[in-house]
Amino acid sequence: MFKILLAALIGVAVAALVATVTTVSLTGATATPVNQPLYNYGER
Amino acid sequence: MPPTAPNTAEPAGMPHTAQNTAPNADTRARLAAALLGLALGCLALGPALGPGFTLLQDMVFVPDPAFSRFTFGLAGGAARVVPSDAVVTALAQVLPAELVQKLILLAIFVLGCTGAALLLPSRSMGPRLVAGAFYVWNPYVAERLLMGQWALLLGYAGLPWVVRAVWSGRRVAAAVLPAAVSGFAAMTVTAITALPVVAARRRFAVRVVAVLVGFSLPWLVVTALRPRGIAGDPVGVDAFAARADTPFGAVGSLLSLGGIWNAHAVPTGYETVAGAVARLVLTLVGAGFFLRGGLPYRRGLGVAAAVGVGVACVGVSEPGRQAFRGAVEVWGGFAVFRDAQQFVAPLALVVALGLGLLAERVAHDRVWVGALALVPVAVLPTLAWGAFGRLGAVPYPASWTAAREVIRADRAPGDVLVLPFESYRQFAWNGGRAVLDPAQRFFAVPGRRVVSNDVVRVGNLVVASEDPRAQAVERVLEGSSPDLPAAGFRYVLVDAGTAEERQRFGGWLGRAKVLVDADDLRLYRFDGPVAPVPAEQAR
Known part of the structure; x- marks a missing residue:
């Protein structure tokens, strides 16, 4: 049973790895996270 | 699933002693x-x-730092740099400052990983390494590292050692030392973690409380000496409240150990649904195994994690923010709760230990344990390689060093003003990375105050200055032709600015001499008399 849980965890982790690498490769990692404000640095 | 009790734990004893693990192991x-x-x-x-x-x-280290009133929290805003700046400045007297910075950053990972690993009672090495790996490779560490909050992370790295020491009643002072070096925020996180744990070990309570209070004295004393320095702006409650950085809302993000307020501090590629699901599942599984496990400090650390998440969640709702605003208005010291996401740190330890307990169940199978140790890296791969290139190392420009030599060699009285009068910079020579202006520390010299702004702008919100001197300078600069020598300034540094701003500064500084003139920095000096600074602004 623990091995099933571990296999599921590892599967989810691999899916996350693939999704992150694909997203970063395709978007150049410029996506803005959900609902986040930004420091206002202006032109400085 | 049956309750998971580690097969080596001694519920009433220390989590890891000769009782349950061999000294060699x-x-x-x-x-x-x-x-x-x-x-x-x-x-x-x-x-x-x-x-x-x-x-x-917020990560600012400078070469050859000098002690100044700012180093000891006796100038500027709240004593957030006490005693971390003093410790770094002292270490930099015997080692190159850039080496000090790298050693501190590496120490966070070594100390945190070792502490979490040793806190888990196990005869097998694998489960301990799983716990250690997760504790130093998770969204909390990534986001706080990208915020540049090395001092908070040093305190975070010490948490497992604190739990271990508090439970055993031994070496409490040594365990709290990393947080003590770090200062106010780290000590608050440490207290929230330690007090529920020691509640079950009452015979050690007096000692633990004494250590926590004693190690807080550096910033408590400074704060008492400069009560105006902690006039926290309640606007910060809204600006620094935890935010959603996953599709699961702010609370889901906090439970995933993320949820920091600043978009610039979120790891690259963090927004994928698969990644968010994986991180949330990992924390829930880890927390579940911890709660079902038989670790002796389970109740205390579990309460600490719940309190930490609870505090972080208060700022998520409007009534909660209103309560925090009211608290900050009553006493500025409560401003530490504005950036409440930092209090999910005990949850990170809970999850790390829980994942270690899960690994304990398959400890005989190295392949499974090895794979589980790699899971934290897989769910957050962009923490690797300097958070995907966002951490770098650069030398300071030669013009900065030249300007500092001029200022240090000059015995004439008068302070240094840094323009533009804004807190953060995106220097081209620093790869455009946003950083708190290093000028205040770089140009520090005994007897001469370096004044820069400490206002923080977050979106449309402006978190007001806590520094009486900066507030006064702000009023002076509102005029069309500010008299800077009358405001106590001998030198003016212009280290950034738009073309329009530089032209305006040129008008203000028409009667000052230009001593250093480079693309990245200009140093101006006013000859003649400079007015003394009023006592209420100097403090």
Whole structure:
């Protein structure tokens, strides 16, 4: 049973790895996270 | 699923002693965890370990730092740099400052990984390494590293050692030392973690409380000496409240150990649904195994994690923010709760230990344990290589060093003003990374105050200055032709600014001499008399 849980965890982790690498490769990692404000640095 | 009690734990004793683990196994685990922490630290920091300084957000280190009133919290805003700046400045007297920075950053990973590994009672090394790996490779560490909050992370790295010491009643002072070096925020996180744990070990309570209070004295005393310095702006409650950085809302993000307020501090590629699901599942599984496990400090650490998450969640709702605003208005010291996401730190320890307990169940199978140790890296791969290139190392420009030599050699009285009068910079020579202006520390010299702004702008919100001197200067600069010598300034540094701003500054500084003139910095000096600074602004 623990091995099933571990296999599921590892599967989810691999899916996350693939999704992150694909997203970063395709978007150049410029996506803005959900609902986040930004420091206002202006032109400085 | 049956309750998971580690097969080696002694519920009433220390989590890891000769009672349940052989000394040799313990030594091997300590060494292996330290090496794993070092490897993960090198992987995470990557280019930041190259020659030069890592300057990002709140992380500011400078070459050959000098002690000043600011170092000891006797000038500027709240005593957030006490005593961390003094410790760094002292270390930099015997080691190059850039080496001090790299050693501190690596120490976070080594200390954190080793502490979490040793806190888990196990005869097998694998489960301990799983706990250690997760504790130093998770969204909390990534986001706080990208915020440049090395001092908070040093305190975070000490948390497992604190739990261990508090439970055993031994070496409490040594365990709290990393947080003590770090200062106010880290000590608050440590207290929230330690007090529920010691509640079950009352015979040690007096000692633990005494250590926590004693190690807080550096900033408590300074704060008492300068009560105006902690006039926290309640606007910060809204600006720094935890935010959603996953599709699961703010609370879901906090439970995933993320949820920091600043978009610039969110790891690259963090927004994928698969990644968010994986991180949330990982924390829920880890927390579940911890709660069902038989670790002796389970109740205390579980309460600490619940309190920490609870505090972080208060700012998520409007009534909660209103309560925090009211608290900050009553006493500025409550401003530490504005950036409440930092209090999910005990949850990170809970999850790390829970994942270690899960690994304990398959400890005989190295393949499974090895795979589980890699899971934290897989769910957050962009922490690697300097958080995907966002951490780097750069030298300070030669013009900065030249200007500092001029200022240090001058015995004439008068302070240094840094323009533009804004807190943060995105220097071209620093790869455009946003950083708190290093000028205040770089140009520090005994007897001469370096005044820069401490206002923080977050979106449309402006968190007001806490520094009486900066507030006064702000009023002076509102005029069309500010008289800077009358405001106490001998030197003016212009280290950034738009073309329009530089032209305006040129008008203000028409009667000052230009002593250093480079693309990245100009140093102006006013000859003649400079007015003394009123006592209420100097403090």
